[in-house]
Amino acid sequence: MKRIIIAAFLCLSTLSFIAAQEVEQRRKPVVNAKGIPYLPEAGDFALGIDASPFLEYLGNFFNQAGTNHAPTFGTEFGVYGKYFLEDNQAVRAKLNLKFAKESYKQTVPNDYERLVNHTNVGATGIDTQNKFDNEVLLNIGYEFRRGKGRVQGFYGADLLLGYGSTKETYNYANPITSVNQAPSSYDFKSNSLDHLSKRTLENKNPYNFMIGAGAFVGVEYFITPSISMGGEVNFNFCYSISGQSEITSERFLGDGVQESKHRERDASDSAFKTGLFTEPAGSLFVMFHF
Secondary structure, eight states: OHHHHHHHHHHHHHHHHHHHHHHHHSSOOOOOOOOOOOOOOOOOOEEEEEEEEEEHHHHHHHHHTTTTOOOOOEEEEEEEEEEEEEEEEEEEEEEEEEEEEEEEEHHHHHHHHHHOTTTOHHHOEEEEEEEEEEEEEEEEEEEEEEEEEEEEEEEEEEEEEEEEEEEEEOSSSSSSOOOOOSSSEEEEETTTTESEEEEEEEEEEEEEEEEEEEEEEEEEEEETTTTEEEEEEEEEEEEEEEEEEEEEEEETTTEEEEEEEEESTTTOSSSSHHHHHHHHEEEEEEEEEO
């Protein structure tokens, strides 16, 4: 009996020792050959940027694309920031910016040239539509982390604040005059060429505000003690407020060209538009820790 008790005690002691070693091993920091820890610690900062340009560059590099070029950032990009309160907890912020412009051109008859020079029946001009899309989104949240080695999973919740605006401007080859009160113009809304007596010069939605809350989850891999790459997905529930579109148009009236402005929305709508919606999103990033 005594031998059984001693054997059981030794087994429990051995198991306790092994468990303690495993816990200690988990707590032991993951370091490189020089003894520098890979993973962030309490008090560390991290700054990140959108990884899409880098991934596109690497993809073209391995595919041996002849048109490959160094990573560049376009009109839409994200900036990330974190401060670690604990080794596995951090406050974070993500700022997404979008400043985009698109231009569309359409060939139209040149009314003046065709009128004064009857032999130049193929004279043409260019009508242009410019679209501007601006958006700023800010996420502020709290992050929890866990994992083994250099692969770290993270999750948490955040708040979302956003602002956006859009605008369209139009330039026409044929001016409206007393002689040509309905010049040849391209209607970009209906995708048709016509002789228009009234045409749009500008269409803008001055603001769209958003506020919301959501959750995120992601994975991060530490390439070096100061550089990591990762990805995350977000799911936000948002409330938005947007104003009416304001349209500026021109036409010939009386003795000259007159510009007018009006707001456009269905007759049953109020001056403001509100609504609730969900906004799933995903992103890839490169993070620098210091």
